Amino acid sequence: MVYTCFEMIRDCRADFPEGWRHFAASYVPVINRIGKQYSATGVDIDAILLSVRKPGASLFQSMDPSPERWFVAELRQVVLATLPLPETEIALDLATVADALAPLSMVEKQAAWLETMRYDDAVAGEMLRISGTTVEKVRARAAELIRGKVDAWRRTLLAENGLALGREAAAGAGKDCLTAKAFLDILDGRTTWGNKEMIERQVNSCWHCVDHFCRMVEVIGLLRGCRPLTDTEAAPYWKLLGVEEKRSGWKRLFA
Numbered sequence: 664m665v666y667t668c669f670e671m672i673r674d675c676r677a678d679f680p681e682g683w684r685h686f687a688a689s690y691v692p693v694i695n696r697i698g699k700q701y702s703a704t705g706v707d708i709d710a711i712l713l714s715v716r717k718p719g720a721s722l723f724q725s726m727d728p729s730p731e732r733w734f735v736a737e738l739r740q741v742v743l744a745t746l747p748l749p750e751t752e753i754a755l756d757l758a759t760v761a762d763a764l765a766p767l768s769m770v771e772k773q774a775a776w777l778e779t780m781r782y783d784d785a786v787a788g789e790m791l792r793i794s795g796t797t798v799e800k801v802r803a804r805a806a807e808l809i810r811g812k813v814d815a816w817r818r819t820l821l822a823e824n825g826l827a828l829g830r831e832a833a834a835g836a837g838k839d840c841l842t843a844k845a846f847l848d849i850l851d852g853r854t855t856w857g858n859k860e861m862i863e864r865q866v867n868s869c870w871h872c873v874d875h876f877c878r879m880v881e882v883i884g885l886l887r888g889c890r891p892l893t894d895t896e897a898a899p900y901w902k903l904l905g906v907e908e909k910r911s912g913w914k915r916l917f918a
Contacts, residue, residue: 668731675723680906687712687900688892693735693885697742700781701826706745709903715741716904733843735882740833748827753815755824757831761870763812764805769866772873773880774798775805779825780877790880832874840871846879 666685674682691708698706715722722737764772770791777787777798784802785795810816821828845862848854854862866872892900894908901907 668734672723672730672734678718683716683904683906684897684901684908686715687904687906688894688897690735690738691892691897691900692889693738694742696885696889697739701743702746706742708900711742711745712900712903714745732847732879732882732886735885736843736878739878739882739885743826743829746826748830749823751823751827753813753817753820753823755809755813755820755828757828757835757870759812760809760821760828763808766808767801767805769863769873771801771805772867772870773877774801775821776870776873776877777880778802778805778821779828780881781822781825782881786884790884829874832870835871837869837871839865840869841865841875843875843879846876850879850883 666681671682671685671689675686676682691712694706694708694711698708714720722734722741725733725737764775767775770793773791774787774793774797777790782790783795784798788795788798791798805821806818809820813820841862845854845858849859849862866876891897898907
């Protein structure tokens, strides 16, 4: 029988050990991948697990029609919140980025924004289903647009300020902002042309939605090829969470 993410969220809410064991085995690899993407030193996985183990942790308080991808997008935010903002020689705020990149299309804004998420041209192109060469050209144009709006500039300005820009965008949700489901409907080919045009208009006018859309695109890649831990690999995390798998007397005798 398949144990779903929906069931895991339910069981973690109820503090059932099987929920926490599944969470550690299935999502520690995802946490590790997120950490390596956004930090050269990775993240403190033990601290993250203990933080989400606390009663009432927000990670397990909502459900979505596509629970696993929604869940991983929320988990990403929890992981990134543990990273300190790096000191940047040249600061760049979201208002400046929004003003500078206003002429770009929705996909072009996504290509530029994925640079703040530390994805190179080739990987960003694969995520957006366009060529890496196209991403490179879009980013060169975006860099020049930003250059015209700031007093000090260098080509890596978006990437250097990526974590701060992402937090600013994520915190800027408005009443018209779209849900994760709306973006997943586009990515899964389930939306109508009318809805697609409406979504494109909203994303073009809202950097919270640009960021949210890119996060949902990223989630698909994060889940691809992420192998769950074996019981042996997961055992230290189960112990940390206080949900060790209890073995019967016979199993202990012949272990």
